[in-house]
Amino acid sequence: MSRSAHPAGPRHADVLPEGHYSAPATDLNVLDEKVWSRTVTRDADGALTVGGIEVARLAQEFGTPAYFLDEADFRARCRAWSDAFGADADVFYAGKAFLSRAVVRWLTEEGLNLDVCSGGELTTALDAGMPAERIAFHGNNKTVAEIERAVEAGVGRIVLDSFQEIVRVAHIAQRLGTRQRVQIRVTVGVEAHTHEFIATAHEDQKFGIALAGGQAAEAVRRALTLDGLELVGIHSHIGSQIFDMAGFEVSARRVVQLLAEIRDEHGVELPEIDLGGGLGIAYTSDDDPREPHEIAKALGDIVTRECESAGLRTPRISVEPGRAIVGPTAFTLYEVGTIKPLEGLRTYVSVDGGMSDNIRTALYDAEYSVALVSRTSDAEPMLVRVVGKHCESGDIVVKDAFLPSDLAPGDLIAVPATGAYCRSMASNYNHALRPPVVAVRDGEARVIVRRETEEDLLRLDVG
Numbered sequence: 001m002s003r004s005a006h007p008a009g010p011r012h013a014d015v016l017p018e019g020h021y022s023a024p025a026t027d028l029n030v031l032d033e034k035v036w037s038r039t040v041t042r043d044a045d046g047a048l049t050v051g052g053i054e055v056a057r058l059a060q061e062f063g064t065p066a067y068f069l070d071e072a073d074f075r076a077r078c079r080a081w082s083d084a085f086g087a088d089a090d091v092f093y094a095g096k097a098f099l100s101r102a103v104v105r106w107l108t109e110e111g112l113n114l115d116v117c118s119g120g121e122l123t124t125a126l127d128a129g130m131p132a133e134r135i136a137f138h139g140n141n142k143t144v145a146e147i148e149r150a151v152e153a154g155v156g157r158i159v160l161d162s163f164q165e166i167v168r169v170a171h172i173a174q175r176l177g178t179r180q181r182v183q184i185r186v187t188v189g190v191e192a193h194t195h196e197f198i199a200t201a202h203e204d205q206k207f208g209i210a211l212a213g214g215q216a217a218e219a220v221r222r223a224l225t226l227d228g229l230e231l232v233g234i235h236s237h238i239g240s241q242i243f244d245m246a247g248f249e250v251s252a253r254r255v256v257q258l259l260a261e262i263r264d265e266h267g268v269e270l271p272e273i274d275l276g277g278g279l280g281i282a283y284t285s286d287d288d289p290r291e292p293h294e295i296a297k298a299l300g301d302i303v304t305r306e307c308e309s310a311g312l313r314t315p316r317i318s319v320e321p322g323r324a325i326v327g328p329t330a331f332t333l334y335e336v337g338t339i340k341p342l343e344g345l346r347t348y349v350s351v352d353g354g355m356s357d358n359i360r361t362a363l364y365d366a367e368y369s370v371a372l373v374s375r376t377s378d379a380e381p382m383l384v385r386v387v388g389k390h391c392e393s394g395d396i397v398v399k400d401a402f403l404p405s406d407l408a409p410g411d412l413i414a415v416p417a418t419g420a421y422c423r424s425m426a427s428n429y430n431h432a433l434r435p436p437v438v439a440v441r442d443g444e445a446r447v448i449v450r451r452e453t454e455e456d457l458l459r460l461d462v463g
């Protein structure tokens, strides 16, 4: 895609850094189905609809900014993952991507398991009826109180993250008169992000226990001697927004190697391996994510092959997609406010939300798409930066995008693929009221997380 490919071109293309901005490859009115949830279309008047409901009606009823979650798409993605992995593997949805009681019920109904990494997530899961044995508890610093609750509730597994935690969980389980099923999280020396992975040592981080230097083997040695623990497997998680399966290949190979060492030393074949989450989604038209069945096949093949060559029985595989399930299922709807053309640079389009409802751009330099959704337009494209209303110049929602040049205050624009790590990372910065999450399905919309109110703010501020 080159800038010059578009005859209209961005307004000030000549002063932009070469190769940095791509002119829109297609008509701005055409929604790229890759980045929008499945039931999103434009109706005859050009307005975007989701689950059969037009955005103007949604904005009127629920206000903006708001997240609209396509329930049919969410459920379809759950089924695609569980069908792809089949009965011999387990899919754990990573609750930190977005968790609410409605989501827990959908997961329960669709047969998925759930990862939690805090007492709050555990409470939400249990309250909404997820069976405890289908919950895995993660985290690098679980408190004693959290571990006690998890063990008492009977969670299916706790993923041990440090030498101290091995002892702590064993002690708590023993005190409560039980044996806790656990996995040990190892760091395999692979870090994967987006299109690349780095197969160098990446031990300089807070998660897991390094395979390097025999530390993971030592952790296994200790876990196997403690009565409170039933060690069932090894866990690894290598990164986020990953497209390249090569990182998983290296990680699976190293984990299987450890399983073989464990068999040789202790005479036990651990029955499970968990390869974590991190599978990428399309935030822009440039991203090409894999389908769950391709991922399942690739991971299954790698593990089977490695186990065969190590003479091991193939363990039960589990995976933990968060973003890949919920990310594509929601968009954020904003109302356009101030529009500020900066001569020779770009046009700043301010919306009624910002870094309080989507911190990812500021935090990770994440890329997003955006579209005018309350109408279509034949005006020429203009290069924009979509910014929020917060007191930070880094308060950017979409760094570089094109919108029609007749954009006006009061128009509705939507940012797709905001289902993961947006509401769950939302903040009250500038005393913003965190937006609602509205589930839309078959012509019906219902609030699953309501909008915060000023009373909510004042209630916490006890004076």
Ligand SMILES: *Cc1c(COP(=O)(O)O)cnc(C)c1O
Residues within 6 Å of the ligand: 094, 096, 097, 115, 138, 237, 239, 240, 241, 276, 277, 278, 279, 320, 321, 322, 323, 324, 420
């Ligand atoms: C964050 C995380 C996941 C989910 O990551 P996604 O990128 O949302 O798929 C899975 N497992 C672990 C251990 C994680 O920390």
